Amino acid sequence: MNWTWFYRMGSPLWFYQSTSRWLPLLSLITLALLTAGLAWGLGFAPEDAKQGNSFRIIYLHVPASFLALAGYFLMAIAGAIGLIWKMKLSYIVMKCAAPIGAALTFLALFTGAVWGKPTWGSYWVWDARITSMLILLFLYFGVLALQYAFNSQEAGNKASAVLALVGTVNIPIIYKSVDWWFTLHQPSTIKLTSAPSMHPDMFQPLLVMILGFYCFYALALILAVRVEILKRESKTAWVRELVEQLGRQKMGVKQ
Amino acid sequence: MNFQFQDLGEMLLMGGHGVYVWAAVLVSLATLAWLVVSPILQHKQALRQIGLNLTREELRKQNGNKDI
Amino acid sequence: MPESNRGFSAYFRRDLLLAYRRRGEVASPVIFFVMVATLIPLGVTPEPDSLKEMAPGIIWVMALLATLLSAEGLFVSDYKDGSLEQLLISPNLLVMPIFGKVTAHWITTGLPLTLASPLIALMLSLPSVAYLPMMAGLALGTGCLSFLAAIGAALTVSLQKGSLLLTLIVMPLYMPVIIFGSAVVQYSIDGMAWSGPLAILGAMLTAAIALCPLAIAAVLRLTTIN
Numbered sequence: 001m002n003w004t005w006f007y008r009m010g011s012p013l014w015f016y017q018s019t020s021r022w023l024p025l026l027s028l029i030t031l032a033l034l035t036a037g038l039a040w041g042l043g044f045a046p047e048d049a050k051q052g053n054s055f056r057i058i059y060l061h062v063p064a065s066f067l068a069l070a071g072y073f074l075m076a077i078a079g080a081i082g083l084i085w086k087m088k089l090s091y092i093v094m095k096c097a098a099p100i101g102a103a104l105t106f107l108a109l110f111t112g113a114v115w116g117k118p119t120w121g122s123y124w125v126w127d128a129r130i131t132s133m134l135i136l137l138f139l140y141f142g143v144l145a146l147q148y149a150f151n152s153q154e155a156g157n158k159a160s161a162v163l164a165l166v167g168t169v170n171i172p173i174i175y176k177s178v179d180w181w182f183t184l185h186q187p188s189t190i191k192l193t194s195a196p197s198m199h200p201d202m203f204q205p206l207l208v209m210i211l212g213f214y215c216f217y218a219l220a221l222i223l224a225v226r227v228e229i230l231k232r233e234s235k236t237a238w239v240r241e242l243v244e245q246l247g248r249q250k251m252g253v254k255q
Numbered sequence: 256m257n258f259q260f261q262d263l264g265e266m267l268l269m270g271g272h273g274v275y276v277w278a279a280v281l282v283s284l285a286t287l288a289w290l291v292v293s294p295i296l297q298h299k300q301a302l303r304q305i306g307l308n309l310t311r312e313e314l315r316k317q318n319g320n321k322d323i
Numbered sequence: 324m325p326e327s328n329r330g331f332s333a334y335f336r337r338d339l340l341l342a343y344r345r346r347g348e349v350a351s352p353v354i355f356f357v358m359v360a361t362l363i364p365l366g367v368t369p370e371p372d373s374l375k376e377m378a379p380g381i382i383w384v385m386a387l388l389a390t391l392l393s394a395e396g397l398f399v400s401d402y403k404d405g406s407l408e409q410l411l412i413s414p415n416l417l418v419m420p421i422f423g424k425v426t427a428h429w430i431t432t433g434l435p436l437t438l439a440s441p442l443i444a445l446m447l448s449l450p451s452v453a454y455l456p457m458m459a460g461l462a463l464g465t466g467c468l469s470f471l472a473a474i475g476a477a478l479t480v481s482l483q484k485g486s487l488l489l490t491l492i493v494m495p496l497y498m499p500v501i502i503f504g505s506a507v508v509q510y511s512i513d514g515m516a517w518s519g520p521l522a523i524l525g526a527m528l529t530a531a532i533a534l535c536p537l538a539i540a541a542v543l544r545l546t547t548i549n
Contacts, residue, residue: 042276043259044259052270053272060283083545086467110279111282111283117288127257138495139495141491142492146488146492155545159478162478163492163537170495170496172539174498175495177502177503181502219291224294230301234304243305244309246302
């Protein structure tokens with residue numbers, strides 16, 4: 001099998017150039033999906049019988065939680081690829097995925113809290129899922145803190161890659177144990193999400209939102225990676241060429 | 256698929272849950288916007304910085320490698 | 324002595340000897356454990372009924388903090404005097420010496436904590452039926468904590484101020500141990516069969532013994548040799 005595509009993917013230049021081509025399309029799709037999903041979910045999806053309109057927060061809460069978790073795995077996989085194949089790009093991806101994932105985890109927590117107020121009567125409930133999200137946020141903080149603690153970028157990358165992998169091994173255990181702890185301490189209250197029994201009219205906009213969030217995640221990650229690439233490769237010939245070309249374009253506009 | 260509210264004012268109220276729903280929406284949109292806008296700004300900044308470094312280098316070459 | 328065991332007993336004995344020479348340092352986690360536990364009744368309430376309710380959680384959180392406090396020193400002195408690098412470049416398997424070091428760490432922190440725990444249980448008026456399960460849970464659980472803390476210690480060994488960072492990165496990984504550890508105590512107080520959560524703690528310890536030394540060896544190789 002031919003593996004050149006795999007190694008080409010590790011090249012920052014290749015990544016920068018090919019994403020330059022795809023970025024406009026991706027941003028357009030993201031914007032369309034998020035706008036459509038949000039309008040559909042907030043305005044057109046039917047009201048929930050028990051929770052009324054407050055349930056509409058689901059259209060932000062669930063996609064954010066999905067991506068928060070998926071983002072952690074992506075970060076860990078990127079770190080693993082960096083450790084194994086020593087690819088420059090994968091460490092950059094790992095480093096950029098951490099703050100995005102942390103922001104989405106925060107978002108999941110915030111929307112969960114705001115949803116909890118009308119549903120349970122308080123902003124914070126020690127619900128299994130919310131608690132797991134909080135622990136996920138701590139895991140993200142750990143990776144971020146470790147990344148920036150080292151003076152050498154190389155050592156910071158390696159250390160946080162290992163920590164992300166250790167966290168990945170632990171996440172299922174943490175989720176299971178928090179779930180178990182929850183059933184021990186609290187009899188079942190209203191569950192926030194009950195996906196299987198959701199009405200299709202409610203479920204379809206959720207699907208659109210989840211898809212939109214996936215596209216958004218890709219977009220945000222690509223943008224962050226491009227900045228990082230530009231900073232790290234600032235001494236290389238292709239970046240110089242790019243900057244000179246942009247400078248000429250600007251001059252042309254002025255004249 | 257019908258619009259679920261009488262008018263936009265009703266949608267804003269959301270049957271008494273408006274504060275929560277719209278707070279969630281606003282904070283979410285703000286976070287998402289920040290995640291996209293901040294790398295775009297940083298990208299511009301990085302390009303400008305690299306451009307400045309390039310011109311500085313050229314000037315230095317013209318002046319016979321003296322510090323300017 | 325079997326070939327694979329060579330590094331284990333050497334480093335196990337060496338670390339125990341070092342700990343014995345620094346007896347004061349070894350005692351401090353236990354003293355910390357007891358002192359903080361006396362602060363809780365002063366800060367919250369001296370009422371036995373409420374104390375009893377909180378006791379499992381307090382004991383486990385204190386055990387967690389005590390192991391974290393002592394974990395920083397696990398590799399730091401070896402790193403500073405260069406013996407860690409000697410270990411890393413030696414032809415022997417890295418896993419067994421690390422296993423030995425972590426086991427020695429457990430003997431000097433987890434075991435004393437386990438032995439001191441009845442004292443705190445007494446002060447927090449924990450029912451006497453819970454003593455045995457608490458000690459069994461602590462013995463297994465602090466083993467897990469030692470292994471996990473060792474990963475954090477390895478990650479932060481080359482940093483100047485690693486101790487706070489170590490706490491930050493290891494604490495989330497401790498959650499399952501805390502949950503099942505305090506559940507063992509809670510179950511025994513409530514008169515239920517506590518062997519279930521204890522068995523899970525045992526399973527976690529087994530997994531930790533199998534996986535953590537590998538991770539620690541990889542981390543030390545990656546972060547200390549440039």
